[in-house]
Amino acid sequence: MRAGTGTGTDLRLDRLSVVTDGKSLVHGLSLDVPAGQVVGLVGPNGSGKSTALRCVYRALRPTSGTVWLGDQDLTRLPLRQSARTIAAMTQDGGVDFDFTVEEVVALGRAPHLRGNQALGRRERELCERAMDRLDIRHLADRGVLTLSGGERQRVLLARALVQEPEFLVLDEPTNHLDVRHQVGLLSLLRGSGLTVLVVLHDLNLAAAACDRLGVLSQGRLVASGAPADVLTAELVADVFGVAASVVPHPLTGGPQLLYSLDSRP
Structure with missing residues (x-):
């Protein structure tokens, strides 16, 4: 499976602020995510990590500031183009209908297809490889609602990889995973070649998996840099x-x- 588009584009949060109901959730956040690196956001509950990520995958429009993909303002890209470029795995990204695992993974190709266009041979191979990488091939015919939380997490990540994104945005991807699959998932991210922005609560996992960390507290960036310098x-x-x-x-x-x-x- 191709790990990314190979264009080497940086992701940059530029003075990002989010205000909701008069409350500042994120305040003036500036953070660089260099091409091909894994950058982690860490901080206490309510520090603005997930809110910042929602601005990157366009579930939320920032009150001020800009998300840059290279020299392009994310909000100026057509939605289909940004969906091809950025894949997200969110905390609330579950599936409400009992599709099979194979069907859910195939949904990752939706931004690349028109209407009810059927998957071609290449698309089917991408799905099979993603399921192999996430150790879910044996679940292909299972209904996704019958899966454990950890199994479902791996299905959603496979769906994201099948998009062939350049940028991968993950909100607590290790939730519900056992130790083996936590380590496997983070190893996959490090070897993917993608530009990754990930929220993690476990500081030791963040230190092991990330090239750089950004620490948020009360919506503000209080430290950033290599894990050894930050933690x-x-x-x-x-x-x-x-x-x-x-x-x-x-x-x-x-x-x-x-x-x-x-x-x-």
Whole structure:
């Protein structure tokens, strides 16, 4: 399966703000997502992570600021073109009807097809490869509503990959996954060649999977950079309100957090 379009386009959030019912959910967020890199958004609940992502996959229009794809303003692109370019896996992106897994995965080709155009040989092969990569080929004929939460997560990611996007936007993709599939999914992202913006709650997974991190607190970006530069004991205490020791991973040398259940900062 082709990992992306190969154009090497950056994604950039430029002074993005979202105000709803008089409340500022995101305030002046600027963040670069370099082409081919995995950038993670982390922060406490309610810090604006999912709201920022909704602006990227066009479920929400920012109050001010711009999402740039290279030198193009995202809001000026036709919806079909942005759907071909950006694939999203959201927390509320479930399927309400009992389609089969194979049918749900095939929906990823919708932005590339016209009307009721049937899948061609290449499209069918893309779907099969995506199901193989996500370890769901054996579920192809199952109704998606009969699946566990983790199985359904993998189906939705397969659907996103079948879009052949250049940019992949993921909101808590490891929810419901067991450890093996968490590691497998994040390894897939790192090797995909896509430009990825992902929200993760698990800071250790974020440190292992992401080239860069952006830390949000109360709708504002408070730190950004390589995980080793961002994930300090001081930042974790200030932003997340927990005490943690930061130690090097014994294999990769990357930062890993050890939490204490008996102490607070």
